[in-house]
Amino acid sequence: MQGLIADIDLLEEEQKQAESCDFKTTEDDNIVTKRKLYIESYGCQMNFSDSEIVTSILKDEGFGTTSSPEHADVILINTCSIRDKAEQTVRKRLEFFNAVKKKNRNVTVGVLGCMAERLKSQLLEEEKIVDLVLGPDAYRDLPKLVKQAENGEKGINTFLSKEETYADISPVRLNSNGVSALISIMRGCDNMCSFCVVPFTRGRERSRDPHSIVKEAQDLFDKGYREVSLLGQNVDSYKWSPEENNKARLDKKNDSKEIVNFANLMEMVAKVSPDLRVRFSTSHPKDITDEVLHTIKKYKNICNYIHLPAQSGNSRILELMNRTYDRHWYINRVDAIRSILGTECGISSDMIAGFCSETEEEHQDTLTLMDYVKFDFSYMYFYSERPGTLAAKKFEDDVPLEVKKRRLQEIIDKQQEVSLERNQLDIGKEFEVLIEGKSKRSNEKMQGRNSANKVVIFEADLPKGSLATVKIIDCTPATLFGELV
Structure with a gap:
């Protein structure tokens, strides 16, 4: 999502974009005999990619898609748990689906994704309309649970796998513009950022077979797509070898004990065609290497843009966040990007205002970091404590809400200023x-x-x-x- 995204009352429209559903199914055909699926997705691009996998799985079971929940046989909501507001949005949508279910007792309603993984059976107990609950690694079980639900039996599978990558499933491109597509290259996260629920809702990190990724990119190009985005919670830690993935399909190409890192993978995808643009998200400041930057420079079709979340500009706060880098390290990586890729390389960030115990001076460090880096755009939020995270267990959420909102507004104002400054440099180019x-x-x-x-x-x-x-x-x-x- 392009732009200045923030969770604050003064930016209601941007907030709606950040918190609302960006991804709904559309009618795929006029065949009235098919059972119909309606699916909504919230949160990050990984969730949108997962919804395309879910749709493919149910397509093989004879499901078409519909743009109207009132016409659906199965309603699925793919959820986000990154902030409390995201979960509250989902609960409001479930209230609406409750009204749909009262009119059509035969409709099956399911909750998927991170919220399903975090709350598990609690969703079945609290939300009486929910018939099934599946975590991000359990989507292959969906046809079975749908059948159970149709027979009046509620179902749940929130098992987190150490191996599942859905590499063999060809996603159904939902709401596609026919130009850009998402390719998931890895799942899970091994970083234990103290504010984040992702390691608990998406499990351990595992990388997908690179040959299946290249095959998917080639297939998309052959179908007319001209841009792919390689997705992972931390793409820079992508690492694959047959030995590390015992479920990999061994063939002559990968029987040579090859190890593929992210720079290697990008090069493989870039070679599909010089006419296929390659993007990626998200990079982690502790892991992005000069090798990755030189690979971007080597191939014109790898986009000159990096999403590099900072979260804070203060080293003490970064340590509390367990980001495993400090302000100096982050600036070093930005300097490397500017040195190798040039000043026109786009850099965006994530920023959190009002993390536990953050002082005014530490907040100012975030603003001065923004002055130094000159981010092209940012995703900006105030801290929202999430149950079960390390921060919730170890730290007091002691910054008052009004202070969080005021600091966030200052971050937003600063980003508006530097975004305009960066864009003005492009005039005439x-x-x-x-x-x-x-x-x-x-x-x-x-x-x-x-x-x-x-x-x-x-x-x-x-x-x-x-x-x-x-x-x-x-x-x-x-x-x-x-x-x-």
Whole structure:
């Protein structure tokens, strides 16, 4: 999601985008005999990718998709637990689905993903309309649990696997623009950031067979897609070898005890075609290497953009967050990015305001870090304590809400300032823009993104998926405006 995303009352529209469903199924055909699936996704891109896997699994069971929950035989909600507000949004949607279920007793309602993993059977007990609960590693069990639910038996599977990657499942591209697609390259997370529930809801880190990733990228390119995003909670720690993945399909290519790291994987995907753009998310400051940066520089079709969450600009707070790097290390990595990839490389971040015991001086360190790095955009939130995390067990959530909101607003204001400054540097420059479709505000204008992941609007009438050279003539903090060269 491009732009300045924040959880604060002053930015209600951005908040809706961050917290609401970005991913709903659409009607796939007019065959009325098919059973219909309706699915909503909340949270990160990994959840959106998982919804495409879930849809593929049920498609093999004869399910089509529908854009209306009222027309569905199965309603699934793929959930996020990163903040309390995300869970409250899901509970409100379940209330709506309750009304749907009262009208149609035959509909099956299920909760998937991180919230399902965190709350487990509690969801079945509290939310009387929920028929099944599945964690992120249990989606292969979905057909069986749906059948059980249709027979009046509620079901749950929240087992976390050390091996599951869904590498053999070809995702159904939901709400696709036909240009960009997500490819999951790994699952889980071994980082134990004290504020984060992901290690508890998505399990241990494991990497997917690189050959299956390349095959998926090739298939997408052959179908007309021109951009793929490689997804993982920490892509820089991607590491695969036959020995480390005993469920891998051994063949002549990978029988040589090869070890593939993230830089190697990016190169493999980039070689699918020079006309296929490659993006990735998310990088971790402690793991991103110069080898990765040099690989980006080597291939023109690997996008010149890195999402590098800082979370805080203060070393003491970073230590409490268990981020395993300090301010100096983060700045070192940013300096390496600027040195190897140049000043035009897009860098975005995540920022948390008001973490446990954060002082005003430490908050100022976050603002000065933003001044130093000049992030192109950021995802910004105030701290929300999550049950079961290390922070909830060890630290007091002692920063008052009004202070958190005020500090967050200061971070937002700073990001608006530096985003505008960064975009103004692009005025007069020419960029290659991958066209995603018509502008949301005008059918006479096109919308696309440049390599640095910036939205570019310009007047033209060109097909989706084509490349256009655009000269930038104006900007806002979130958008570049140009003219076709």
